[in-house]
Amino acid sequence: MIAVAVGLNLLIALFCLYVAWRLWRLSKTLGRVADSMTNWERSTHNTLNPAVTPPLILRGQTGTAALRGRYSQLQGQIQRLNQAIAVVSLVPMASRWLGSRKVRPSGKLGRSRKTIG
Numbered sequence: 001m002i003a004v005a006v007g008l009n010l011l012i013a014l015f016c017l018y019v020a021w022r023l024w025r026l027s028k029t030l031g032r033v034a035d036s037m038t039n040w041e042r043s044t045h046n047t048l049n050p051a052v053t054p055p056l057i058l059r060g061q062t063g064t065a066a067l068r069g070r071y072s073q074l075q076g077q078i079q080r081l082n083q084a085i086a087v088v089s090l091v092p093m094a095s096r097w098l099g100s101r102k103v104r105p106s107g108k109l110g111r112s113r114k115t116i117g
Helices: 002-048 055-100
Strands: none
Touching: none
16 A cells, blocks of 8 residues: 555655746746847837938938828829810710711612622
């Protein structure tokens, strides 16, 4: 009976040792990940900080903002131009429709038929 109890305690101790070893490895891995994330955050902050950002990048950002504004203006102009083209394209159709409403003279059109012979 004592051998069974010692054997079970030994099994439980080995299992706990294995779990502790895996947790220790996990903590080491998480520590390396945390260090790399801290380094990445530090370098990103230094790169994107407006006080440190080079003037060329700031000028590029200003130019991009101006370009976006001009693009939105051009989109409005293109929309108005498309509407104008749509209206102008209806003019020939409207003239044909109005022209077909006119009263035609009664009588047949004078067509000449050729006789084959």
